[in-house]
Amino acid sequence: MGMTREEAILKIKKCLALAKSANENEAAIALRQAQALMREFQIDPDLLDIVEASCETKSTKTPQAWEASLVLTIARAMQCKPIFSSGSSTWGIKASWNFIGVDPAPEVASYTFDVLYRQIIRSRKNFIETTLNRVTVKKNKVRRADLFCEGWVASVKHLITDLDIDVPANTNERIKKYMDTTHGKLGSFTPKDRNKGKTFTERAANDYHAGKQSGKSAKLNQAMNGGKQYEKLGVST
Structure with missing residues (x-):
């Protein structure tokens, strides 16, 4: 079963948090994953933390x-x-x-x-x-x-x-x-x-x-x- 949009947003947030890691390799991988998910689900990074x-x-x-x-x-x-x-x-x-x-x-x-x-x-x-x-x-x-x-x-x-x-x-x-x-x-x-x-x-x-x-x-x-x-x-x- 594929990932839902809500699940993708949670995953992106986790990846962006890891992208701040002191480990450059880990940070780069996490950032690429976040960017790939945002492209796949057409998620605007400006709206990631806008909630209701x-x-x-x-x-x-x-x-x-x-x-x-x-x-x-x-x-x-x-x-x-x-x-x-x-x-x-x-x-x-x-x-x-x-x-x-x-x-x-x-x-x-x-x-x-x-x-x-x-x-x-x-x-x-x-x-x-x-x-x-x-x-x-x-x-x-x-x-x-x-x-x-x-x-x-x-x-x-x-x-x-x-x-x-x-x-x-x-x-x-x-x-x-x-x-x-x-x-x-x-x-x-x-x-x-x-x-x-x-x-x-x-x-x-x-x-x-x-x-x-x-x-x-x-x-x-x-x-x-x-x-x-x-x-x-x-x-x-």
Whole structure:
């Protein structure tokens, strides 16, 4: 049975690692093997370490503005390209975010989103059950919970920007090249903002501030190594 493209990529990476060997003969052989495999499988060396990592979201068709803000903050810090994939309740498909970038940045980005997203969902639920427990109109309750989440996201941004991720200087160009060859043209969407155009009242300010205070207790352990228009599947950077 022949080698698959994925197996070839792994083999190429191993060969390129051996090509750095102090043994000149071993290094030369490994480099020739890598080059031969890249020609055989038509693999662009610029895209060898461009990978994707996904994480699920409770959003379905369109994410909320606070969630998109969290994703974009993570993507910028990791120099990744985020793509949103809609879910389908009919087919039992959950919506997800994909981070595309230079290995291992996408995995770190996915981990960061997953950890913080679970925390903000718990905090939002607690805020609704306590502070908003007497709010009877559902749309008002949801809008106020969104303000809380906006404040929460603003509070945790420093946790994300403090992560130390090294990426090559030409990362953006390589990601674009990968996107052009792998995903083609994508659609776009504008994240939902239930508070857009609403007067920022004292109560709204209190909800936002409550979120900022809650966000101060958020934890992000580095357990891994190292109205904007968003693309759909994607986010414009």
